[in-house]
Amino acid sequence: MSVQEVFSLAPFVALIGLAVFVVWGVVWAVRYLLADSMMRASIRQAVRVRRTWKRFAAMAGLSVTDKTPTAMASLSNADGKPPKPRLLTPTLKVTPDPFGVMVQANCLPKVGLEEFQKAAPYIADAWRCTRVSVAQNKPGQVLIRGVRVDPLITKTEHTPSGKVPEKLSVWNLGVDEYAQAVSVDLAEVPGVTVAGLPGFGKTSLINRFICDTAPSPAVQFAVADGKVMAAHEGDYADLMGRLFAFAGSDLEEANALFWKLVRLRRARSTAIKTVLRRKDMWHGGPSVDWPWAVLIIDEAHTYFRDHKGSDKETKRLAALAAQNARLVEELVKMGRSVGILVILATQKSTGDAIPTFIRDVCPVGLSFAQKTADAAVAALGEDIRDWPDASPTVLQEPAYVGVAVMKSSGQKGFTRLRTPYVSEDDSADIAARTAYLTADPADLLAAQLPGIDLTKTGSDGDSIPPLAA
Structure with a gap:
């Protein structure tokens, strides 16, 4: 192709480039116009981050000088003078979301994770962020999270999808202070404790767990609610259709429910190798015939309180x-x-509310607002004393209703997270739509092994009859 032919194609190339630019501009404008106010602010923030990055990086010590000339610079050097050193800055990929921006930055020699972490306060000021975190994304790249608004004081709502969760055992809790999703895997977990002052979000958190997992027939729920006398009262009234058993504040009624679950546990322990051909249900996961049995004990102190007195009652x-x-x-x-989980909720998980021989074997613990440091320690362990900024004692303001603290998984410290609100109408809708899935796990087991009698009234000397031959 001759030079003249190349020049003759230039207008077409320019036209194609202009068309691509126009299409990109239209897509960007449509995306911006369709976004809500929070997302629009984040899009503008992302534009500002990209536009000012090179200048800011040089001022914040996040750039390096490269004195070695490139091959092209050496070839084009006609006057014999050494080429000027180049100022290199890390390249960025900026992604906005409603809370702020997520930035992937490539590292350079002498500009790595440590340098970015030292510059985090300056980045927060320059990007107008409430807080900034810097973490290793992959070798040679860091992930910078900047939040423009504080996720902990931004109330959120959750609408259950009504679909079977991809992984049944994962409890999606909410978002942390950097608006990153927080979840906990409850597979192989025997117990969970949830503590906090009344009205700060304990029951709402559990409500979301029920609503998200209810569409699966491989999980069944029982509730003991110490705040009410009858099933039609209180926070779980809308979910009754999805519960295979319920007890109110009456100790005798709750005792019968606990015995029901204990007899189920003993029967399952006897039958598991016969039915599942394995010793641990979680090695294959729960199923319709052997569902995950979740016992929720709300206001747990109601059932364990030490009663003082010498009268008969x-x-x-x-x-x-x-x-x-x-x-x-x-x-x-x-x-x-054998697939039984106990979730215990109480105002403060001190030994008089949840006996320590129960509390201390529950590997997952969360706490909403607490009034005293001792209550925080009871809920989260002694380590919380070393992390005063994360203590639930600082969450007593109304703005922090729905904010909890939990031990960070796999790392030091604690995670503060905002749990979303699930409306009563959504809860009732999910329960109504999934009520047909409710089944008593004891009945399911008895149907598979008629030789086991689970109808007997329990006592301390209760035993499960041997399996039929």
Whole structure:
């Protein structure tokens, strides 16, 4: 192709380039116009980050001088003078979201993770962020998270999808202070404790768990709610259709429910190798015939409180409370491998509310706002004393309703997270749509092994009859 032919194509190339630019501009404008106000602010923030990056990087010590000339610079050097050194800055990929920007930055010699972390306060100021975090994304690249608005004080709502979750055991809790999703895998977990002052989000958090997992027939729920006397009252009234068992604040009623779950545990322990051909349900996961049985004990202190007095009624209540503690202890200590999970919620998980022999074997613990440091320690362990900024004692303001603290998985420190609100209408809708999936796990097991009798009333000497030959 001759030079003249090349020049004759130049207008067409320019036209194609202009068309691409126009299409990109239209796409960007449409995206901007369709976004809500928070997303628009983040898009503008992303544009500002890209536009000012080279100048800011040089001022913040995030650039390096390269004195070695490139091959092209050496070839084009006609006057014999050394080429000027080049100022190199890390390349960025900026992605906006409603809370701020997510930035991937490539490292350079002498500009790596440590340098970015030292510059984080300056980055927060320059990008007008509430806070900035810097972490290793992959070798040679860091991930910078800048949040423009504080996710912890930005209330969010969650609408259950009504679909079976991709992984049943994963509990999606909410977002952390950098608006990153926080979840916990409850497979092989025997117990969870949720503590916090009344009205700060304990029941709402559990409500989301039920609503998200309810569409699966491989999970069944039982609830003991110490705040109410009857099933039609309180926070779980809308979910009754999806519960295979319920007990109110009456200790005798709760005792019967705990015995029901204990007999199920013992029967499952006897039958698991026969039915599942394995020792641990989680090695294959729950199923319709052997569902994950989740017992939720709300206001747990109601059922374990030590009753003082010498009259007959007080002694009866004290005996029931002591037995309730022993039964729940058995479920937490021995129920994991057969697919039983216990979630205990209370205002403060001190030893008088949840006996330590139960609380201390629950590997997952969360706490909403607490009034005292001792209550925070009871909920999260002694380490929380070393992280005062993360303590739930600083979450007592109304703006922090729905904010919890949990031990960070696989790293030091604690995670603060915002849990979303699930409306009562959405809860009732999910329960109504999935009520047909409700089944008593004991009935399911009995149908598979008629030789096991799960109808007997429990007692401390209760035993499960041997399997039929």
